[in-house]
Amino acid sequence: MGERANVTPVEEGSRIRAGRIETIIVVVLFLAGTYLFWSFNPNAPVDYVKIEDHFKYGSIGSDVDLGIPYWIWKVLPDVFADKLPGEGYESLGFVQEPGHDTPIGFSKRRVGLDRVGLNCAVCHTGTVRDTPDSQRRIYPGMPANTMNLQAYYRFLFDCVRDGRFTGDNILTAIEARKRLNMVDRFFYRTAVAQVREGVIEQSSKIMDFMKRNPDWGPGRVDTFNPYKAIQFNWPMDTEETVGTADLPSIWNQKPREGMQLHWDGNNDSVEERNKSAALGAGVTPPTLDLRRLKRIEEWLWDQLKAPPYPYEINQGLADQGEVLFRQHCYECHAFGGEKIGKVVPIDEIKTDPHRLDSFTYELAENQNTLYAGYEYRFNRFRKTNGYANAPLDGVWLRAPYLHNGSVPTLRELLEPPENRTKLFYRGYDVYDRKNVGFISGVPAEGNRQYFKYDTALPGNGNWGHLYGIGLTPQEKDALVEYMKKL
Amino acid sequence: MKDDVIFTPLQFKNLSVKNRIFRSNIAGRFDNYDGSGSYARINWEEKFARGGVGTIISSYVPVAIRGRILPNYATIDKDETIPFWRELGKRVHQYDCKYILQLSHSGRQQDMGGVENQMRKALSSTSTTEPFMGFLCQAMTRDEIKQTIQFFADGARRARDAGLDGVELHSANGYLFTQFLSSAINDRKDEYGGSLENRARFLLDVIRAIRKEVGYDFHLQFKISAVEHANAVFFWGRRGNTIEDSKQVCKWAEEAGADAVHVSTGSTFPHPLNPPGGFPVEEAIKTYDTMLSSGINTLFIYMSMRLSLLRPMFRWFWNHSKGTRIEGINEDDAKAIKQVVNIPVICTGGFQTASHIRGIIEGGYCDGVSIARSLIANNDLVKIWESGQDLPDKPCTYCNKCLVNALENPLGCYDVSRYDGDYDRMMRDVMSVFHPSPFAEIASSTSSARGD
Numbered sequence: 001m002g003e004r005a006n007v008t009p010v011e012e013g014s015r016i017r018a019g020r021i022e023t024i025i026v027v028v029l030f031l032a033g034t035y036l037f038w039s040f041n042p043n044a045p046v047d048y049v050k051i052e053d054h055f056k057y058g059s060i061g062s063d064v065d066l067g068i069p070y071w072i073w074k075v076l077p078d079v080f081a082d083k084l085p086g087e088g089y090e091s092l093g094f095v096q097e098p099g100h101d102t103p104i105g106f107s108k109r110r111v112g113l114d115r116v117g118l119n120c121a122v123c124h125t126g127t128v129r130d131t132p133d134s135q136r137r138i139y140p141g142m143p144a145n146t147m148n149l150q151a152y153y154r155f156l157f158d159c160v161r162d163g164r165f166t167g168d169n170i171l172t173a174i175e176a177r178k179r180l181n182m183v184d185r186f187f188y189r190t191a192v193a194q195v196r197e198g199v200i201e202q203s204s205k206i207m208d209f210m211k212r213n214p215d216w217g218p219g220r221v222d223t224f225n226p227y228k229a230i231q232f233n234w235p236m237d238t239e240e241t242v243g244t245a246d247l248p249s250i251w252n253q254k255p256r257e258g259m260q261l262h263w264d265g266n267n268d269s270v271e272e273r274n275k276s277a278a279l280g281a282g283v284t285p286p287t288l289d290l291r292r293l294k295r296i297e298e299w300l301w302d303q304l305k306a307p308p309y310p311y312e313i314n315q316g317l318a319d320q321g322e323v324l325f326r327q328h329c330y331e332c333h334a335f336g337g338e339k340i341g342k343v344v345p346i347d348e349i350k351t352d353p354h355r356l357d358s359f360t361y362e363l364a365e366n367q368n369t370l371y372a373g374y375e376y377r378f379n380r381f382r383k384t385n386g387y388a389n390a391p392l393d394g395v396w397l398r399a400p401y402l403h404n405g406s407v408p409t410l411r412e413l414l415e416p417p418e419n420r421t422k423l424f425y426r427g428y429d430v431y432d433r434k435n436v437g438f439i440s441g442v443p444a445e446g447n448r449q450y451f452k453y454d455t456a457l458p459g460n461g462n463w464g465h466l467y468g469i470g471l472t473p474q475e476k477d478a479l480v481e482y483m484k485k486l
Numbered sequence: 487m488k489d490d491v492i493f494t495p496l497q498f499k500n501l502s503v504k505n506r507i508f509r510s511n512i513a514g515r516f517d518n519y520d521g522s523g524s525y526a527r528i529n530w531e532e533k534f535a536r537g538g539v540g541t542i543i544s545s546y547v548p549v550a551i552r553g554r555i556l557p558n559y560a561t562i563d564k565d566e567t568i569p570f571w572r573e574l575g576k577r578v579h580q581y582d583c584k585y586i587l588q589l590s591h592s593g594r595q596q597d598m599g600g601v602e603n604q605m606r607k608a609l610s611s612t613s614t615t616e617p618f619m620g621f622l623c624q625a626m627t628r629d630e631i632k633q634t635i636q637f638f639a640d641g642a643r644r645a646r647d648a649g650l651d652g653v654e655l656h657s658a659n660g661y662l663f664t665q666f667l668s669s670a671i672n673d674r675k676d677e678y679g680g681s682l683e684n685r686a687r688f689l690l691d692v693i694r695a696i697r698k699e700v701g702y703d704f705h706l707q708f709k710i711s712a713v714e715h716a717n718a719v720f721f722w723g724r725r726g727n728t729i730e731d732s733k734q735v736c737k738w739a740e741e742a743g744a745d746a747v748h749v750s751t752g753s754t755f756p757h758p759l760n761p762p763g764g765f766p767v768e769e770a771i772k773t774y775d776t777m778l779s780s781g782i783n784t785l786f787i788y789m790s791m792r793l794s795l796l797r798p799m800f801r802w803f804w805n806h807s808k809g810t811r812i813e814g815i816n817e818d819d820a821k822a823i824k825q826v827v828n829i830p831v832i833c834t835g836g837f838q839t840a841s842h843i844r845g846i847i848e849g850g851y852c853d854g855v856s857i858a859r860s861l862i863a864n865n866d867l868v869k870i871w872e873s874g875q876d877l878p879d880k881p882c883t884y885c886n887k888c889l890v891n892a893l894e895n896p897l898g899c900y901d902v903s904r905y906d907g908d909y910d911r912m913m914r915d916v917m918s919v920f921h922p923s924p925f926a927e928i929a930s931s932t933s934s935a936r937g938d
Contacts, residue, residue: 008604009622013615014780021785 022157022242039183045109045292052301056121057100059107060296061289062282063117066198068156069191070114074101075173080159085151086447092155093146093218093427094128096137103136105147108250113187118281120145120296123221124250126397129430130311132445136429141304142397143219143247145438146427148451150216157203160196167192205229209236212244214460216244217451218427220405223262223280224359230367231279241460243358248390249398251304252421253297258328259341263403264356265388266364268341269380271297275371276378285371306394309484321482324475328468345386349463355403356387392486399437400426406455406462409437414476417463425450436480491847492840492871495923496540498830498853499745501652501705503584503854504846505540507868508748510834511588511656511709513545513559514897516919519600521551521561523570525924527579530897533919534861535583538868542578543654543748543856546590549635549641552609553591553662556893557600560640562587571648584651586705588594589641591634593662594623595754597777597893609667611672611679611688617720618754620783631678631688633887634662638692639699642706652705652724652745653696657689660713660754661796667735668753670716674904682727686735693742707832708739708747711760712819716753718807726753729819735828740827746833748856749820756889758808759820762836763858763884764817765804767791770890812836812884821851832856838881840871862888862900881905896920 007015045059077088085091094103102108105122109115126142130133159165167189174188206229213453216222222244228234245263253270260266261273274297278288325334332339346353360383367381387403401407408424409432424440427450432439443450455462468479493505509531516526548554548561561567573589578585594610596603597619609630610623612906626634642653657663665671666688672679678687689708696706714726727735736747752760771791778784790800813836820833833852837843838860846852861867863882870878887900898916904910 009607010604010780010782013620013622014784017620017782018785 030201035183043109043111045107045289047292051295051303052140055099055119055296055299056104056125057107058104058119058296059109059117059289059293060119060281060293061117061287062119062278063107063109063115064111064282064287065287066202066282067109067111067117068195068199069188070108070116071174071188072170072191072195073116073176075170075177076155076159078176078439079164079169079173080155080162082164083155083158085449089152089381091448092151093144093148094122094152095125095136095144095146097138105144110233111193120277120281122248122281123149123247123277126219127429128397132430134430137310139397141251141300142249142307142394144430145219145247145399148216148218148427149221150210153203153206153210153231156199157207160199160203165192165196202230205233206236209241213242214244214454214457215451217453219247219400220244220426221247221280222358224363226280227367228363231370232363240354240358242354242359244459245355245403246398246400247392249306250300251306252302252391253300254302254391255335256341258382259391260328260343260388261341263387263390264359265341265343265384265386266359266382267380270301271376272378272380275376276367279370285374306486307397309396309430309482313484314481317478317481318485319476320481321478321480324468324471324479325482328471328479329392333392335391335393337389340389340391343384343386343388347386349387349464350400350466351387351418352406352459352461354459354461356384357384392483395486396436396484400424400440400453401437402462402465404460404462406453406460408432408440409435410436411476411480412437413465414468414471414479416466416469420455420462422455422462424453425454427451436484491844491921492868494865496830498652498705498707500703501584501745503540504582505538505867505868506843506854507539507541508586508832508854509534509539509542509861510858511543511545512858512862512892513655514892514895514919515556515558515724516896517558517560517901519557519676521548521554521557521559521563522567523560523574526896526919527560528574529921530919531574531585532577532581535578537861537864538581538872539583539857539861540854540868541584541586541651543586544588546656547641549589549591549601549637551602552606553634554600554603555590555592555595555597555661557598557864560591562644563637565644565647568644568648571650575648575650586652586654586707587641587645587648587650588654588709589638589645589655589658591637591662593665594621595660595662595665596621596780598780603783610662611674614671614673616781617723618781618783619777620781620785622782625674628676633692635688635691635695639695640701641694642704646700646704652707654748655689655708656690658709658748658750659752659757659760663689663692664711664714664753667710667731668714668716668726669731670714670724670753682731682734683738686738689735690738690742693739693744696739697743702743705745706743707748708744709748709750710735710739710823711751712749712752712816713751714753715751715757715759715807718752718758719754719803721807729822732819733823736823738825740829744829746830746832746853747823747827748834749816749852750821750834751816751819758888759805759815760835761884761886761889762808762812763859763886764808765801766885766887766890767797767800769887773890773894776832777820806925813838813842817846817851820846821849824852826849830854834858836860836884838867838875838877859884859886862894862897862899863904874937 048054048058089103090096096103104125106116107119123144125140126145127136170192206226225241225243229236257270260268267273331337364381364383368378371377401413407413412420425443428442430439496503517524550563555791575585594608594616596608608623609626613625645653667685672685712732713729716726717723790796815835824831830853832854832858837855837857843855860882863879883901885901891900902912
C-alpha cells in the first residue's frame with residue numbers, strides 16, 4: 001500500500017498507456033512474426049516419406065543457393081513458350097508424373113520463397129515404352145535417357161536475356177495461376193532481378209564453350225568442363241573442352257566401392273563421387289544437405305538394384321551367350337572379374353578420347369580442393385590414361401553404349417566400328433528388344449523432334465571397344481540375349 | 487513626438503498610462519521554487535520600465551499552487567507574497583511605469599506542476615486528458631469552482647494591497663479560463679458548460695467576485711483568445727470559439743465590470759499562431775525534455791522531436807494551419823471586439839514597427855499594443871521609437887528560441903544572429919537579469935559601515 005501511495009497520477013496514467021502500447025506492439029510483432037515465419041520459413045525443403053519419392057523429388061541442397069523461385073520457374077514456359085520445342089518442361093525430356101507440381105529431378109525448398117533445384121534423379125531416372133502407344137515405365141536410377149539438360153540450361157539462359165523477362169510480365173503470369181498478396185508481389189518482383197543476375201552470371205561462364213562444342217543431346221552431359229568454368233573460373237579456351245559423356249545408372253553402389261568410378265575412372269570413392277555429382281546439380285559446399293543426400297546414398301548403396309529385363313528371354317540362347325560372356329566379357333565387366341573397375345589404357349580400348357582428355361591433371365588437382373574446410377574434402381581424384389571397366393548390372397537400360405553413348409544398341413557394339421550407325425536419334429524411349437537398347441531411327445514423334453547424334457563430331461566417335469566383333473552373328477545374338485539378364 | 491499616438495496617454499476607467507505600449511506577459515523561472523519572488527524578477531521587470539514602456543503586465547502569476555504552470559514563477563497565492571510584489575511595484579514605478587499583475591490558473595495546461603502537485607491531477611473544466619502533452623486532469627466540482635473564484639478575488643486584493651496598478655485575468659491561451667470558455671474543451675453538463683453563456687460563467691463569476699473584493703475603482707482587465715483555432719495542430723478536432731463567441735464574451739465581461747480587454751489567440755500555449763513565428767524544434771530538443779514526464783504522451787513527444795524521420799511529421803502538424811503573418815496577427819480580431827465594447831482594447835501579436843502600431847491605433851483597431859518578444863530583443867524599443875526610428879537595428883526575428891529556452895534557462899534573447907554570432911555577448915545579455923544583486927549592495931554597505 002505504501003508503495004502504491006507514491007505513484008503519481010501521471011505515472012499511473014503512463015503505466016496504463018505503456019501497458020496498452022506494449023500489448024499492441026507484442027500482438028503486432030507476434031502476428032507479423034507468425035506471418036513471416038509461415039510465409040518465408042527459411043530453409044524448409046519438401047520432404048517425402050517414401051524413399052523413391054525422396055529420390056525423385058527430395059532436396060539435396062541445390063535449391064538453397066542457386067534455386068529459382070518456384071513460381072518464376074513455373075511460369076517461364078507460359079511466358080516463353082516460343083523458346084521450348086513443345087509444351088512445358090516435358091518437351092525438354094523431363095518426366096512429369098501425375099499429382100506432382102514439378103517433373104522428376106526437381107526439388108522444392110522454402111528459402112524465403114519456395115525455390116526449385118535439381119537433384120540426383122534429374123540425370124538418373126529414365127523411361128521405357130514397350131511400343132509407341134504404351135505408357136512410360138519410370139525407372140529410378142536409370143540414366144535419364146530422354147532428358148536434355150543442355151536444352152534446359154539454354155532455355156533458362158534465353159529467358160533471362162529476353163526483354164520479356166521483367167517483373168511486370170512475370171508477376172502477371174504468376175497471377176494468372178496464383179493470387180499473390182502484397183508481400184509476395186514485393187519479394188517475387190525482387191526475385192526476378194536476382195534470378196536474372198544469377199542465371200546470367202552462371203550462363204556467361206559456360207555459354208561460350210557450350211556454343212563451340214557439339215550439343216549434348218538427351219541423356220548426356222559434359223561432366224567436368226562446367227566445373228572448370230563455374231567452380232574454378234578458368235578461361236574456357238583450351239582444347240579439352242569437349243567432355244560430353246553418357247549418363248550412367250546409379251543403382252547397386254556397394255559393390256562399386258573401391259572401383260575406379262566415372263567413365264575415366266578418376267575417383268575410387270563412391271561417397272566422393274556422389275558429392276561431386278551433387279556439385280554438378282547445383283549444390284555448393286555450404287548448402288549441401290548432407291542428411292538428405294545420405295538418405296539417397298543409403299538407398300543406392302544396397303537397396304536399389306538393377307531392374308530385371310521385363311520382356312521374354314530365350315533361355316536356351318541366353319545359356320549359350322553366358323558361355324561367350326564368361327569367355328569374352330567376364331574379366332572386365334562382371335563383379336568378381338579380375339579387371340572390373342579398372343582403367344584400360346586408351347591405346348588399348350581405342351574409344352573416343354575427348355572425355356578422357358577433358359579431365360586434366362590440373363583439374364584433378366583442383367578437384368581435390370573442393371569442400372576444403374570440411375571433413376569430406378575431396379582427395380581421391382586422379383588423372384587416368386583410359387576408360388574404366390564398368391559393371392554391367394541393368395545394362396539393358398543403359399543404352400546407348402560406350403562412355404559417350406555413341407552406339408545405340410548392345411548388338412551393334414559387337415559390330416566393327418565401320419558397321420556401326422553413323423547417324424542416329426537419341427531421346428526416343430521405345431525399347432528395341434531385338435538389339436537391346438532404344439529404337440534409334442525415329443527422328444520425330446508427333447510434335448517432338450529427337451536429337452540427331454552424329455558420330456563424326458568431336459567427342460561423339462563410336463570407334464574402339466573391339467571386343468567380340470569377331471564373333472559370328474549367332475554368337476553375338478546369344479551374347480546379347482544373355483546380357484538382358486544382367 | 488507629442489502628436490504621436492503611441493506616446494499619447496491612455497485613460498482607462500481607473501488607470502491612466504503614459505503611452506500605448508504594454509509589456510506583454512512574459513517571464514522566466516526567476517523566482518524561488520515555492521513561488522516566493524526573487525530579485526531577478528524585479529531586475530527583469532525593471533529592464534522594461536527603464537526602456538520606456540508605459541505599462542508592464544506581469545507574466546503568469548498563479549493564484550494557487552495547484553494552478554501554477556511551472557515552479558520558480560512568483561505566485562500571489564498567499565498574503566506573505568504581498569511584500570515582494572510591493573517591492574517590485576515600487577521599482578517599476580520609479581520609471582513612471584504602471585504594473586498590472588496577471589492573475590492566472592493553469593487548469594490542465596500545467597507544464598510542470600512541481601512536487602507539491604505531483605500526487606494529484608490538475609483541476610480543469612473537463613476530465614479529458616490534454617491532447618498534446620497528455621496532461622491528466624479532473625473536472626472541478628462546484629465547490630472547487632467556488633474556491634477557485636475566491637482564489638482570484640484574493641489575488642486581486644493582494645495585488646491592490648501591494649500597491650500595484652491593476653490586475654489582468656489570464657483568460658486566454660488555453661489556461662483554466664479558456665478551458666471553461668472553449669467549446670472544444672469544456673464538456674461539462676452543469677451551469678458551467680454547454681451554452682456560451684454557461685461557459686462564460688466562470689470568467690464572469692471571477693470578475694464579479696473581484697469587484698466584490700476590491701471594489702470598482704481598481705483596474706481589472708482580461709485577456710482573451712479571440713479565435714481559438716483549437717484544431718490548428720490536430721486537424722480532426724473541434725475548432726473551438728469563434729470571433730463571434732468572443733465578441734459576446736467581451737460584452738458580458740464589460741457588463742460584469744472589466745475595464746479593458748487584451749486580445750490574443752489560440753486554445754493552447756504555445757500554439758501555432760501564438761507566439762507567431764514557428765516552433766524551433768532543434769532548440770526545443772534541448773529544453774522540452776524537462777516537461778516530458780508531466781504528461782502521458784512522453785514517448786510520442788520525445789520521438790516526434792528526436793527522431794529525424796518523425797520530425798517532419800511534427801513540423802507539418804505544427805505548421806500546416808498557420809499563415810505567414812506575424813506582426814499584427816490579431817489586429818483584425820481586436821478591431822472586431824473594439825467595435826462591440828466600450829472599454830479600451832489592447833492587442834498583442836508580434837508588434838515591432840512603430841508605424842504599424844501607429845496605424846492600427848489611429849485606425850481604430852485597438853487602443854494599445856502589448857509586446858513581449860520584441861522587447862526582450864530590444865528592452866529599449868520604446869526609446870528607439872521615441873528617437874524617431876521605426877524599427878530597431880537588430881529587430882526580433884520571431885525565432886521563438888526565447889520561448890523554449892524559458893523552460894530551463896534564464897529568459898532572454900537566444901538568437902545569436904542578433905549578436906553577430908557572438909555567443910558570449912548574448913550570454914552576458916541573458917545573464918544581466920541577475921544584476922544588480924541585492925547581496926552585492928548589502929556587502930558594499932556593510933563594508934562602508936566598517937570603514938573598509
